[in-house]
Amino acid sequence: MTGAGTTEIGTATILLVEDNQDNQAIYTAMLRHVGYTVLQALDGEEGVRLAREHLPALIIMDISMPILDGYDAMRLLKADAATAHIPIIALTAHAMASDRQKASDAGCSSYLSKPAEPRAVVAEVGRVLRCPAGTAP
Numbered sequence: 001m002t003g004a005g006t007t008e009i010g011t012a013t014i015l016l017v018e019d020n021q022d023n024q025a026i027y028t029a030m031l032r033h034v035g036y037t038v039l040q041a042l043d044g045e046e047g048v049r050l051a052r053e054h055l056p057a058l059i060i061m062d063i064s065m066p067i068l069d070g071y072d073a074m075r076l077l078k079a080d081a082a083t084a085h086i087p088i089i090a091l092t093a094h095a096m097a098s099d100r101q102k103a104s105d106a107g108c109s110s111y112l113s114k115p116a117e118p119r120a121v122v123a124e125v126g127r128v129l130r131c132p133a134g135t136a137p
């Protein structure tokens, strides 16, 4: 893994909800490399369960997933007072404005278009974590 030297060193717990195992592996490796603790979920239902159980500092949420997709998972988390404050970075498959609007409506703090470079994911995590709650554009 190269290029981590310029990224923010973090120690926060990040929940990565992503059904693609390759993306899970590479994002997890990159986030752990710069110091974050990473929890992994492979579908939206598991993601909601882990979020409620561990109350991570931030959630990275894929949109297209089995059992419960990212939109519905975000809506559940935002409707629950225990998890509503947790910032969510949505991973949207398309850069289309409608996809971004739908992700924003479902409750994400920000989004990254897939394929997202691991370094871009780490940079966005650092940026959102530095924002006061709820103010990330």
Ligand code: MN
Pocket (backbone or CB within 6 Å): 018, 019, 020, 062, 063, 064, 065
């Ligand atoms: Mn997916």
